[in-house]
Amino acid sequence: YSATQGDVDAGMDLVNTATVVTTEVPGPTSDDATTTITQTPNIALTKTGVFDDNIIADGYAQPGETITYTLTVENTGNVTLSSVNITDPLPGIVIGALSDNGGNGATVLAPGDIETATATYAITQADINAGVVDNTATATGDCPDGTVDCASDIDSHSEPLFAPPIEEEFCTYTKGFWGNANGKHEGQTTKQILDGFDLANNPVVIGVPGVASITIKSTDCILALLPGGGPSKKLKANQNVMVPMGNSCDVSQSVQVNNNGTIKNGVVTQLIAFILNTRLEPGLLSVTFGDIEDRIGNCFNIPNSIAALGDHTTLAELITYANQVLSGQVNGSLNDLNTLFTDLNEFFDECRPFSCSGDNPGPMAGANLELTKGVDNESPNVGDQVTFSIRVINYGPDQATNVVVEDRLPSGLSYVDDSGNSSTTYNGGIITWNIGTMDNQEEIWLDVIATVNGQGSYTNVAEVIHSDQPDPNSTPDNNVISEDDQDDATVIPATQSGGDCCEDGDKPRRLALRYTAENCSATDHSQSSGSVKCSNSGALQNEVYIVARDDKKGYTWFTGYVTVNSTFIADAAAAGQSKLRPKTLVYIYASEGGQLLQAIEFHTSCSQPLVIGDQFGAIELVGVDHPNGYVCGTIAGLSSIHADASGNDDGSIKILAYPNPASNFVNIELQGIEDDKTTIEVFDALGRLMLTRKVAALDEMPIQLKLPDVINDGMHYVRVKNDREIKTIPIIVRKTIFSTKQ
Template sequence: IDPNNGANEILAVDDINDTFINLPVSGDVSTNDLNADGPAGTEVFTLVSGPANGTVVFNADGTYTYTPNLDFVGTDTFEYQICDGGNPIACDTAIVTIEVINVTIGNEPPVANNDTNITLVDVPVNGNVLVNDFDPDGDPIIVTANTNPTNGSVVVNPDGTYTYTPNAGFVGVDTFEYTICDNGTPALCDTAIVTIYIINSNTNITVANDDAYNGEINTVISGNVLDNDNDPEGDNQTVDIAISPISGPSNGTVVLNADGTFDYTPGTDFIGTDQFVYEIFDDGSPVATDRATVYLVIQKTPAPAIAIVKTGIVNDENQDGCANVDETISYTFTVTNEGNVPLSSISVTDPLLEAPNPVVPIILVSGDDNGDGILQETETWTYEADYALTQIDIDAGQVINQATVEGTDPDSTVVTDLSDDDSVFEDDPTVTEVCQNPVIALIKTGIVNDTNGNGCADVDETIDYSFAVHNLGNVTLNNVMITDPLVTVVGGPITLLPGEVNNTAFTAEYVITQVDIDNGSVENQATVTAEDPAGNTVSDLSDNDSVLEDDPTITVLCQNPAIALIKVGIPTDENDNGCPDIGETIVYNFSVKNTGNVMLSNVTITDPIVAVVGGPIVLAPEEEDTTTFTAIYTITQADVDAGFVENQAIVEGTEPDGNVVSDLSDDNSYLEDDPTIIDVCQNVSIALEKTGQFNDENGNFSSDVGETISYEFAITNTGVVTLYDIYITDPLPGIEITGDPIAQLEPGEVDTVTFTATYVITQEDIDNGEVVNQATVFAEDIFGNIVQDDSDDPTDLTNNDNNGDGDPDDPTVVTLPLVLPTTFEIFNGVTPNGDGFNDFFLVEGISNYPVNNMKIFNRWGVLVYETDGYGGSNDSENVFRGISEGRVTVEQNKELPTGTYFYILTFPKENPGQESYNGYLYINR
């Protein structure tokens, strides 16, 4: 085309199209032809020559339908002519090249479609020959060679890009050929022709070249229609999406963008050809437009493929929560047809289920819906088989393997697949985890060896320990060993199979100590360790009787806590009278012995009658202590009353477990519990003194009938024991005794107030000149024995002991008094404390009778004082002040104790009315 020559010009550009074997294809040759000078819309298309290998129906608007001959595969062409309505009429011809392809299994050659491009004179043009080429297999393709054009030069790159440079001033059509190859084995190739139209035009143009794309059924085809379009002036090209696609597609949908990118989605399951027409414009001045057709081939490439997914589930038949030997793995084999052709002769094999392992059939359980033995593209076949676990599997912790599936396509091609565990796209082996439960248990028992046969554990006797090791898990355990912090364990290492028990491999012996016996037991735990098949350590603390617990083994040692006490008393006899007396002491010595087999701490002795000095102490078994504990006891009146001191001490010690052991003392043996008895001398006696006083009621200083005598009684406990229920009787007719029995009278105690008596004087008494009689006192000791005494008149120094009890028993004589002209009175109370009152024995009026003799006796009749001229010149000189004057049995100048004493006062010459007076006096300090 050379608009400068002034003639009407038109350009017919070669076209391409692609179809499958036996599949018609349609097209439109007008979209890429160029009628730059018009008149537009007057173009008429006619068929020049038909195709050699098919038929074509060609329409005047440039549309056509080509039908290849039956089973023809290859390249076919036909020629057409375009004429416009200009003056003169301009016409041109072009070739339509049809590629008829057959999609087969295996490597197919790529399809190279012819290319066209347009440029201006002296203007290089760029393009890409691979944009409309494809490989039915989807293999990558590259340009491997090309020829040189006649009227220019070209550089073609392996990626399909090229730059064609026309010769200077050349106007016309130029061509070059290129070759593409895939990367299959072997590599397959195809050739195509690139036609370059060089025009000389001063009108702005832009060129849209036809495109060809190949895709698979139900698969989106993406591309860019501008990749092989060209603008000779270098203007920017844009797809006019306001009107594009101008026509088509008929069997799918397209999303076309202004930058030339598009996504074509074929109709569901559509196989065949489709096309759409688009229009571009540039940014030149004026704006140029052009149209081109995108030819689409959607194929279903025979692609036989098969996949198998193998899954395994461990069956816990015994419901123990873990795998065991001979429990099974249920394998499920899911076989799917991953290709697009049916498959026959399906077989599933698995080396795990074949010899030398037990042979297990793999059974088809579902999926072959019509039962024709053909695995259709939409079918999923399921096979099942059970595998019995071995100990090796459990020790490994997993079962790893792969199955293989095979199938045959319609072309007798065998396809296979190794199983995957969860995906049809991978071939990972199926790993079925097998529960491993490494568990070990230890039972430790101990038996005491009673070497001496005494029925109890002793120091240096032994305990024999035995160990039963149990493999409670489901894996083999190796390097089984036992350690024990208490003893050295002999034996091992050993190996234990699941369920195995070994009770002979390990032993230990322990020597008993005193600490153990004190504890009452030997308590400890051993530890068993082992390695599972993975080398991990499993362990257990021993139990005494169960594999399910971890209690320490407690070997009970016979404890015999025992203690014994001997208490010995030694009287001190401070007064050397050969007998323990009240106020004297008993020294107690204690011997305590640990007669058991455990240590005793906090050993103490208590005694209900005395405070024990010493302790606490600790005693080892068989240890004896004779020096720590002592006690001093002071004899009491109650002891004297009883006649002995009898009691038992208690020894207590604390066992190691805190319990207290005790023993009552014995007097001479650790084997008995008799009380310790110390005899105390007893002297049970009582004394009664009776004094009478004439009552001169009428004041005539003479006794008269009817007048009375008042009697007083002094009762003295002269023994060393307490007396009870004391009363007095008196045989004197008519005497009236008043006073209730005395409940208790301590030794040495004198009662002068409880009992009194009154006697009415008779004429007989007056005739006799006196009243003579005796009373009798009665009492009981603590044991109910009766003691009695006849009364004594303390004024009578005759001191007759009629009953032989050592006390005088003189009857009381009351002389009926003569009236005396002078005052004479004897006072019988002495309190020698220096207070000026009663400090001496006062005899009032005795100074009137200076010739006198005074004797004073204690109650046992011992003379403790004697003097002549008692009272001196004023009644207070040379008097008795409670001080002994010294005699055989009484130390001189010794203060006499509180008590009753007796006096005898005689007047050898002149007297106050009587030659002799006697009576008692009482010293109170």
């Protein structure tokens, strides 16, 4: 008998009775057999998302652009599920109906059936400010016996969002220009520009429709309302009712305000002019108060009553706020609004750069050179070579010419080589690069390789010592470390144990492990024989995918591709822990998700010795880092001063990195930095410096870092340091679109 889906859905035992009939005594004989049916309801949900970029199509998120999610549900159990439903608590998300691939109804899933639904979400400015949209969907289904939601599953998706870059120059005009039909901009008259705005279909709205507003639908209405060539008195000042004259404007309601029931001509006309300026320069809409403070804070003031809206407030949101004030929905200062819109219209009047330049509205002359520096190994062994990496960038606006950079090696480090520029000289511990010309936004990288000669603390300083152009915030060759054209990096050689690394340290928090591509027969260690296990499952390769984790809790210390003779870090902080657990398992695969080639188990909590050079199959121990600061061997690229996975230990610097995993960008939010001598560095798992960025206490958070194209998938480390402390947190890099299954 072949059991049917109906039998399984019914959930009742199958009883089969056989009877033998005979004419002999004692008569018919029968027997039965029972088969128990076990119901296993289960459902699986997979969620993916794609940023649609469907308004401006420039790769950057704009309010109103959408994310499209694909939601796939599969019945992975053995009973038919009904009332299948997908929910998502993300405010504003719209989920479409499930497909009916099985032909038995969109909300019914037979075992093995797969159905999909599409959801859309309109991005908000708050999402862009956050840099990511995170949300979780839930799929549920009911069992045949009527049990509601007997099967459920969730899946999450993180969609990174990137704000448009701020333009370097804007062109705006005063209300007098917009009221003058014969004004000129780039060969067009004001009237021609206004006609191009298609006001009939895209009107200027002042106030809040349905509350109190006017809708301006024609060029003639603009010219009638604004001073210039038209009769500006038609918009009367200090009246509690504003009724534009003539038939050019559709007046849905009078505009009333809550400032003693009066309206000021200036507020409305300046707001109309600013809205027209955003039609001419759409990039203004995404400028935030924080951008204004960063770019022109020294020469432009946002009134306190409006600045209280917050640094993330965009000028598009400022327009909304002003309209709410004018319609009486919220309280606000009309005088402050009038002042701010007047200043905004006049600051960029007839085109000027988004920067301060004193009383001269022209572009600020000079070349802003910034130099940052890092080292690939801050705790090398004596005799090791270290590489100092120097990044020089010209933030403009002008080209920088005859740029010269100098690196001063301290005693205790011996020069080996340098790279990055052919015009290089070395003399008496000083390396000099004659870089020459650097264009606006051009960056270069310079390297210095040196040998560590002995114990001590060695600080290597690099500085821009010449440029023909003035720099707005630094002076070349003045040896002032707080300026942004000078930076340093320090190495402190590790103290070598010569024996068991556990003798002088607590339970380890990090291990530096070298992949040697040897099979289990190479195992040679100081731990007891029963403490180490190794099994071979395939031939080892020059490049493998390694997973290191603990044996019980599921904590993962490292994941990523590793090449032969390269080092990776098994780090407790990668799982939010302060110490490694008693046993560490290392799995070596041919590729991510591929064949297992070797499995290794050894003790990592100092219940067994840890000696530099211990060999566990294809893995050699080369460094141990303890929470008490003791470093045994070499831990490449990372300081022995360490934080937990969130960066929020007992020190003052607090670090938040998101999205994590990251793809092309990562946002870094810092708290507790009190000076302008703070640096963010990104290292890969092998300790190589991939990115460096200087930050100041007043910089707007989060700081968005574009990850270099050469960075690979896997574990990386974000290090934040200043003169007082250093904090490090792990991040995962995934360059492909990913979905995180919960």
